[in-house]
Amino acid sequence: xxxxxxxxxxxxxxATAIRTCWQSFDKSDQGGEKDLKLIDxxxxxxxxxxxxxxxxxxxxxxxxSRACLQELARHRIASLSVKSSRYTIKELKDEKRFELxxxxxxxxxxxxxxxxxxxxSLKALENLRxxxxxxxxxxxxxxxMPESYKTELTWSINARSLQNFLNLRTNKSALQxxxxxxxxxxxxLPDTHKYLFKDMVGE
Numbered sequence: 001x002x003x004x005x006x007x008x009x010x011x012x013x014x015a016t017a018i019r020t021c022w023q024s025f026d027k028s029d030q031g032g033e034k035d036l037k038l039i040d041x042x043x044x045x046x047x048x049x050x051x052x053x054x055x056x057x058x059x060x061x062x063x064x065s066r067a068c069l070q071e072l073a074r075h076r077i078a079s080l081s082v083k084s085s086r087y088t089i090k091e092l093k094d095e096k097r098f099e100l101x102x103x104x105x106x107x108x109x110x111x112x113x114x115x116x117x118x119x120x121s122l123k124a125l126e127n128l129r130x131x132x133x134x135x136x137x138x139x140x141x142x143x144x145m146p147e148s149y150k151t152e153l154t155w156s157i158n159a160r161s162l163q164n165f166l167n168l169r170t171n172k173s174a175l176q177x178x179x180x181x182x183x184x185x186x187x188x189l190p191d192t193h194k195y196l197f198k199d200m201v202g203e
Contacts, residue, residue: 011193085151127144
């Protein structure tokens with residue numbers, strides 16, 4: 001998978017939002033240490049998480065499975081624009097027959113490391129290719145797509161929801177792929193923002 005941070009709100013916006021409540025603008029150090037500590041104190045320590053909703057991040061995520069996408073979609077306070085299978089599934093039509101252990105499949109499928117599961121996913125990929133080449137419409141053919149089929153998306157989320165996402169999805173009980181996704185998302189955050197999330201990230 002590949003994660004790219006496309007844009008993010010600057011921390012001074014969040015500090016301004018917090019200072020709006022007490023009209024304490026005169027105490028700001030214009031995004032300096034005082035403002036950074038204020039954001040952590042109010043947003044994290046005092047649990048006024050709504051103040052963190054002014055802080056947004058937009059990521060481009062590629063190379064995750066549809067199974068992982070389904071997990072990601074459970075985080076409702078976020079916006080997803082996803083690669084359309086309806087318009088892009090034709091990428092498979094011109095491929096030659098997929099055989100077991102076919103390296104070409106890595107372009108389309110996320111491997112689990114379990115040989116039997118990965119073999120069955122490859123068979124499903126070949127079945128999908130056959131269906132497409134029978135002239136069946138993309139809208140119907142996509143019902144044959146294996147959950148391991150790769151997709152990509154643009155994902156926007158506020159800091160409060162991102163904290164929840166990182167807390168839940170870096171947990172060892174989460175799907176391994178979304179654990180990897182969550183850790184990678186944390187890693188591409190600006191270094192100056194990571195202090196707001198570090199306590200939410202599991203090992």
